[in-house]
Amino acid sequence: MIKLITTIRYIVDRTTELKNKITNTSTAPVEFACVFCQGEEEYQEFTHAIETVGKIVEETPSGYTYLLNDSIPTQAGPLRLIEIRKPDNERTERGDADFNTDYKTFKKRYQRNPGFEFVKRETFEMLRLSRPNFDVMACFSNIPKSKILGIKLW
Numbered sequence: 208m209i210k211l212i213t214t215i216r217y218i219v220d221r222t223t224e225l226k227n228k229i230t231n232t233s234t235a236p237v238e239f240a241c242v243f244c245q246g247e248e249e250y251q252e253f254t255h256a257i258e259t260v261g262k263i264v265e266e267t268p269s270g271y272t273y274l275l276n277d278s279i280p281t282q283a284g285p286l287r288l289i290e291i292r293k294p295d296n297e298r299t300e301r302g303d304a305d306f307n308t309d310y311k312t313f314k315k316r317y318q319r320n321p322g323f324e325f326v327k328r329e330t331f332e333m334l335r336l337s338r339p340n341f342d343v344m345a346c347f348s349n350i351p352k353s354k355i356l357g358i359k360l361w
Contacts, residue, residue, distance in 0.1 A: 208256045208260070210252070210253075210256075211242070211252075211253050211256045212279060214242055214253075214301070214302075215240055215242060215279055215281075215286070215289060215302075216279070217301065218240050218241075218242065218301055218302035218303070218304055218343055219237055219240055219281040219282065219286065219304050220281070220282060221301070221341060221342065221343040222237075222240075222283075222302075222303060222304035222306075222344065222345040223281075223282055223283045223304070223345075224341075225336060225337075225338060225341045225343060225344075225345050226306060226336065226345040229320075229322065229338070230313075230317060232306065232308050232313065232347075235283070235306040235307055235308045235347075236283055236284035236306065236307050237281055237283035237284050237286050237305070237307075238288065238304075238305045238306060238348075238351050238352055239272075239286075239288040239289075239290070239304065239305040239351075239352040239353075240286055240288070240289055240302060240303070240305075241289070241290040241292055241302050241303050241304070242290070242292060242302045243292050243294075243295065243299075243300055243301060243302045243303075244270075244291065244292055244293060244294050245294065245301075246294050247294055250270075250291065250292075250294055253291045254271070254291050257275075257289060257291055258273075260275055260276055260277070261273035261274055261275040261276055261287075261289070262274055262276075264288075265290075265356055267290070269290075269292045269295065270290055270291050270292040270293045271290065271291060272288060272289070272290040272352075272356070273288070273289050273290070273291070274287055274288060275287045275288075275289065283306065287360050288352055288353060288356075288358070288360070299342075300337075300342050300343055300344055301342045301343055302343055302344075303335070303343055303344040303345065303346050304343070304345060304346065305333070305346040305347070305351075305352055306345060306346070306347055307351055308347050310347060310348065310349040311349075313334065314334060314347075317334060317336075317347075318334060322336055322337055322338055323335070324336075324337070330350070330355055331348050331349055331350045331355060332348070332349050333346050333347055333348040333349065334346070334347045335347075
């Protein structure tokens with residue numbers, strides 16, 4: 208469990224650093240984090256660890272999203288939604304984190320900036336920020352993950 212929490216905090220720390228370096232949203236709280244497992248053994252280890260402290264709230268082709276019983280304190284605020292993603296050769300990053308912002312204003316300001324990718328899904332859209340010298344991505348969704356899942360976090 209310690210390795211999983213350390214990994215989650217690393218992802219949030221690095222995505223916060225990336226977000227703060229490129230945007231003016233330093234106070235945006237973290238909503239959701241996704242761990243990109245680097246192999247099957249790590250996926251099994253993290254899945255078993257998180258199952259002891261949370262429950263599955265979403266199943267996706269890439270993995271499961273868990274709602275933790277208790278939040279993990281991070282520098283970007285308390286975190287309760289975590290996805291443990293299956294190993295994927297296309298995703299070599301360590302993970303990503305979603306931050307809550309005034310999406311409409313954020314999108315208008317940043318969508319054409321280098322490093323931002325517009326992603327449209329069935330139920331939401333987001334801007335995803337990445338940089339070559341960061342092994343994480345910062346995401347900014349138009350609808351918070353908790354709202355999509357119908358979960359009240361606090």
